[in-house]
Amino acid sequence: MAVDVQTTSNVAPVAQRGAKGMSTLHMAIFAALLVAGLIAPFFLYPVFLMKVLCFALFACAFNLLLGFGGLLSFGHAAYFGAASYVAAHAAKVWGLTPELAILAGTGAALILGVLIGSLAIRRQGIYFAMVTLAFAQMVFFFSLQAPFTGGEDGIQAVPRGHLFGLLNLRPDFTLYFVVLAITFGGILFIYRIIHSPFGQVLKAIRENEPRAISLGYRTNRYKLAVFVLSAGFAGLAGATKALVFQLASLTDVHWTMSGEVVLMTLIGGMGTVFGPIVGATVIVTMQNYLATWGAWVTIVQGTIFVIAVLLFREGIVGVISKWVKRPL
Amino acid sequence: MTASEGTILQAEDLTKEFKGFFAVDGVNLSIKRGSIHALIGPNGAGKTTCFNLLTKFLPPTRGRITFKGQDITAMSPADIARLGMVRSFQISAVFPHLSAIENVRIALQRQRGDSFDFWRSERVLNEFNSRAAELLADVGLTEFSNVQAVELPYGRKRALEIATTLALDPEMLLLDEPTAGMTPEDVERVAALIKRIGANRTILMVEHNLSVVSTISDTITVLARGKVLAEGNYETVSKDPRVVEAYIGGGHG
Ligand SMILES: Nc1ncnc2c1ncn2[C@@H]1O[C@H](COP(=O)(O)OP(=O)(O)O)[C@@H](O)[C@H]1O
Ligand SMILES: [Mg+2]
Numbered sequence: 001m002a003v004d005v006q007t008t009s010n011v012a013p014v015a016q017r018g019a020k021g022m023s024t025l026h027m028a029i030f031a032a033l034l035v036a037g038l039i040a041p042f043f044l045y046p047v048f049l050m051k052v053l054c055f056a057l058f059a060c061a062f063n064l065l066l067g068f069g070g071l072l073s074f075g076h077a078a079y080f081g082a083a084s085y086v087a088a089h090a091a092k093v094w095g096l097t098p099e100l101a102i103l104a105g106t107g108a109a110l111i112l113g114v115l116i117g118s119l120a121i122r123r124q125g126i127y128f129a130m131v132t133l134a135f136a137q138m139v140f141f142f143s144l145q146a147p148f149t150g151g152e153d154g155i156q157a158v159p160r161g162h163l164f165g166l167l168n169l170r171p172d173f174t175l176y177f178v179v180l181a182i183t184f185g186g187i188l189f190i191y192r193i194i195h196s197p198f199g200q201v202l203k204a205i206r207e208n209e210p211r212a213i214s215l216g217y218r219t220n221r222y223k224l225a226v227f228v229l230s231a232g233f234a235g236l237a238g239a240t241k242a243l244v245f246q247l248a249s250l251t252d253v254h255w256t257m258s259g260e261v262v263l264m265t266l267i268g269g270m271g272t273v274f275g276p277i278v279g280a281t282v283i284v285t286m287q288n289y290l291a292t293w294g295a296w297v298t299i300v301q302g303t304i305f306v307i308a309v310l311l312f313r314e315g316i317v318g319v320i321s322k323w324v325k326r327p328l
Numbered sequence: 329m330t331a332s333e334g335t336i337l338q339a340e341d342l343t344k345e346f347k348g349f350f351a352v353d354g355v356n357l358s359i360k361r362g363s364i365h366a367l368i369g370p371n372g373a374g375k376t377t378c379f380n381l382l383t384k385f386l387p388p389t390r391g392r393i394t395f396k397g398q399d400i401t402a403m404s405p406a407d408i409a410r411l412g413m414v415r416s417f418q419i420s421a422v423f424p425h426l427s428a429i430e431n432v433r434i435a436l437q438r439q440r441g442d443s444f445d446f447w448r449s450e451r452v453l454n455e456f457n458s459r460a461a462e463l464l465a466d467v468g469l470t471e472f473s474n475v476q477a478v479e480l481p482y483g484r485k486r487a488l489e490i491a492t493t494l495a496l497d498p499e500m501l502l503l504d505e506p507t508a509g510m511t512p513e514d515v516e517r518v519a520a521l522i523k524r525i526g527a528n529r530t531i532l533m534v535e536h537n538l539s540v541v542s543t544i545s546d547t548i549t550v551l552a553r554g555k556v557l558a559e560g561n562y563e564t565v566s567k568d569p570r571v572v573e574a575y576i577g578g579g580h581g
Contacts, residue, residue: 019450198446204434207423215435216409
């Protein structure tokens with residue numbers, strides 16, 4: 001690389017280029033996604049679409065931790081599932097309105113995130129992953145045994161209720177737009193977190209933690225913060241899903257759910273903005289259309305996973321991003 | 329024993345044992361405020377370990393460290409940085425996939441205190457752009473502002489590291505081999521830069537380039553096998569027969 005000093009004329013504008021908040025390209029993609037989200041229920045089955053949305057938010061929450069915090073959790077089903085149980089219980093037993101039930105579920109995930117996160121972030125790499133998995137297994141066994149979770153049956157026939165006590169969410173079509181608002185809002189919020197002063201420090205920690213420490217950043221606190229935020233958004237997704245399917249079950253807290261969100265994020269492209277959305281769409285669509293294949297779905301998923309890991313490590317969006325030479 | 333007036337950093341009986349091996353063995357160091365102090369010695373002498381101990385990146389097995397009259401032996405590395413003692417690393421420490429200006433801005437961002445405000449747009453960081461540009465200009469990196477650090481040639485990476493460290497405006501800098509692996513021109517530039525920034529700061533540096541050491545340092549401590557072998561100015565130290573022997577016997581690089 002040439003080290004000669006270039007003329008100063010083309011230097012000034014470069015040096016002035018700074019943080020932009022949201023690039024025009026990203027804004028355009030978000031707008032396109034919103035439009036697609038608004039017209040999709042006129043063509044596709046709303047419950048399927050809501051499932052895609054919930055998992056897209058779940059994967060984005062997971063990607064916040066893995067792709068931007070550099071922390072691999074193998075137990076994200078704990079937050080997704082616990083929130084789903086709490087929201088279902090709140091709506092069914094306490095009779096809370098849907099927005100409060102979702103808030104209760106999200107709050108539970110946040111608290112769980114603080115508890116598990118503060119223990120897990122003391123460990124690095126694979127040990128961190130093992131600690132998160134171990135705690136997620138504890139949440140699973142708790143869900144199996146606890147008196148209010150309904151054991152193998154889960155909590156069924158959860159009422160969707162009236163939003164703010166006014167809007168009846170029983171029709172799928174109505175609920176769809178509420179779910180769209182929640183997930184889209186959640187994903188935008190995650191985008192903001194990545195592009196905040198906090199997000200900038202996260203990037204630094206992921207890039208070179210000792211250097212960040214030597215600059216005076218107490219990195220463990222940032223790691224805990226991103227862990228809790230990620231758990232919270234995973235909870236928001238799980239709580240919303242409980243209302244959509246009117247069900248909270250062991251599937252939501254099972255370790256395979258933790259694996260699925262890893263799969264979605266890696267297939268879509270970890271550390272990208274839109275990758276988890278694409279990954280969730282691909283996996284949920286596959287599960288939906290291949291449902292009749294039974295156990296074969298798992299095998300197909302596994303195969304896709306292996307191919308993805310071997311051929312495109314960057315995931316679908318990661319590869320496209322390399323192509324167009326723009327971060328996506 | 330309390331730190332005397334002119335002493336900014338003091339280490340007493342500093343010791344680090346790795347499974348029976350004493351990498352640093354009963355080192356006493358006293359760094360005068362405002363001085364440029366060089367730590368030299370053959371490879372494996374324990375210089376980097378010393379830095380790790382002084383900045384608490386490693387817990388000492390034994391000993392006491394005082395910075396600005398405050399006992400920092402039990403303090404966390406981030407808090408030591410916050411007190412005004414900032415280190416660089418022997419292996420170039422940049423944030424590889426951030427641009428040069430972003431690297432410097434991460435350090436400037438510390439002026440905001442903690443950055444836990446995840447709800448605010450990163451645009452608030454643009455207030456640091458002009459200062460970051462100045463710091464980059466100081467180390468001759470203006471035209472590399474928007475180049476990712478990973479793509480910079482080695483000497484430029486070290487310069488970026490110094491600019492990032494200076495962004496914190498620390499009272500004391502610990503530089504681990506700042507000129508290692510640089511071209512002669514880069515060495516000269518960085519040496520001049522260190523001398524310039526040392527005008528109103530304290531600098532402790534590990535350096536192998538003896539011409540750099542002889543021209544810019546006020547005091548030199550020679551370390552060998554974890555122990556202080558000699559201390560003084562360049563004339564005294566370079567004539568010390570034990571130092572000559574350690575360098576010939578231990579080989580230096
Ligand atoms: N983490 C560690 N574990 C075991 N031995 C170490 C460790 N770090 C350094 N050492 C040993 O301590 C000695 C001093 O190393 P170091 O401080 O890096 O020397 P210098 O920087 O003077 O070249 C070396 O023999 C090295 O192998
Ligand atoms: Mg060394």
